[in-house]
Amino acid sequence: MPMKRLTRQRRAVLEVLRGTKSHPDAAWVYQEVRKRIPSISLGTVYRTLDALVKEGLVMPLHHGGGATRYDANTMPHPHLYCRRCGAVVDLDLEPPDILKEASERHPELKFETFQLEFEGLCAECAGALAS
Amino acid sequence: MPMKRLTRQRRAVLEVLRGTKSHPDAAWVYQEVRKRIPSISLGTVYRTLDALVKEGLVMPLHHGGGATRYDANTMPHPHLYCRRCGAVVDLDLEPPDILKEASERHPELKFETFQLEFEGLCAECAGALAS
DNA sequence: GTGGTTGCAAAGGCTTTGCAGGCAC
DNA sequence: GTGCCTGCAAAGCCTTTGCAACCAC
Numbered sequence: 001m002p003m004k005r006l007t008r009q010r011r012a013v014l015e016v017l018r019g020t021k022s023h024p025d026a027a028w029v030y031q032e033v034r035k036r037i038p039s040i041s042l043g044t045v046y047r048t049l050d051a052l053v054k055e056g057l058v059m060p061l062h063h064g065g066g067a068t069r070y071d072a073n074t075m076p077h078p079h080l081y082c083r084r085c086g087a088v089v090d091l092d093l094e095p096p097d098i099l100k101e102a103s104e105r106h107p108e109l110k111f112e113t114f115q116l117e118f119e120g121l122c123a124e125c126a127g128a129l130a131s
Numbered sequence: 132m133p134m135k136r137l138t139r140q141r142r143a144v145l146e147v148l149r150g151t152k153s154h155p156d157a158a159w160v161y162q163e164v165r166k167r168i169p170s171i172s173l174g175t176v177y178r179t180l181d182a183l184v185k186e187g188l189v190m191p192l193h194h195g196g197g198a199t200r201y202d203a204n205t206m207p208h209p210h211l212y213c214r215r216c217g218a219v220v221d222l223d224l225e226p227p228d229i230l231k232e233a234s235e236r237h238p239e240l241k242f243e244t245f246q247l248e249f250e251g252l253c254a255e256c257a258g259a260l261a262s
Numbered sequence: 263g264t265g266g267t268t269g270c271a272a273a274g275g276c277t278t279t280g281c282a283g284g285c286a287c
Numbered sequence: 288g289t290g291c292c293t294g295c296a297a298a299g300c301c302t303t304t305g306c307a308a309c310c311a312c
Binding site for chain 3: 136137138139156157158173174177178181197198199
Binding site for chain 1: 195240
């Protein structure tokens with residue numbers, strides 16, 4: 001029911017999210033959207049992000065207990081979390097076809113989706129630590 | 132440096148954690164440990180869990196943005212998160228050997244570990260929804 | 263005009279932290 | 288005895304929410 005109208009605020013949040021590959025959190029989105037709409041509130045950013053998630057236009061990422069991050073690419077795809085700088089990198093990797101295997105091994109459970117999350121070092125941090 | 136001494140509190144937290152398969156959060160651990168040590172504080176539970184994680188005796192689980200949950204089984208293994216009741220179920224499933232593939236596809240990144248997290252329904256909820 | 267949406271600010275949940283006293287070693 | 292550990296309470300983040308004004312429809 002919520003968030004049916006196309007307001008300036010909502011349009012701005014979606015555009016900001018689609019214009020980055022950085023998987024930002026609400027605070028970063030807020031900061032960016034304020035460049036266009038200085039009067040927008042953080043509460044509205046949260047409400048809008050929430051609505052976009054419910055509509056399936058945005059995917060929330062939870063990792064490491066910090067702030068929720070948001071990905072405008074809702075196609076299932078693996079991520080690498082950099083343990084040094086916290087960056088989230090999209091991976092060009094075919095997710096393994098493992099749902100069937102899981103269902104066969106545990107017939108009493110219902111498997112719907114899964115996510116593959118790597119931890120390691122992004123390109124910059126891998127280079128920095130190698131030197 | 133921290134948490135080198137084997138105190139009553141620390142022993143109790145570890146034993147509670149090892150005595151359950153439910154992947155509890157800090158509040159649940161607190162409640163259980165209080166049955167043995169009524170004077171223990173929630174702060175100590177958090178500090179102890181944190182120390183156990185740093186020592187590699189316990190693995191933290193982040194999912195859905197709620198409270199951090201803790202798993203005394205630190206062997207890498209997949210989980211199923213029940214979207215209905217929130218339960219976390221251990222899966223008896225060989226994780227795919229995908230680290231090499233990831234490294235080949237993205238040579239500039241450093242892959243160290245990964246986690247496979249399913250979402251779906253636990254046995255109880257799958258049965259409840261089927262009826 | 264009407265009801266969803268917003269800004270503001272307060273509150274909420276989870277977690278961390280400063281401090282003085284206490285306990286394992 | 289020494290220094291880490293504890294209980295307590297306050298504070299800290301991140302996020303949600305109540306309310307009156309506002310605006311897209």
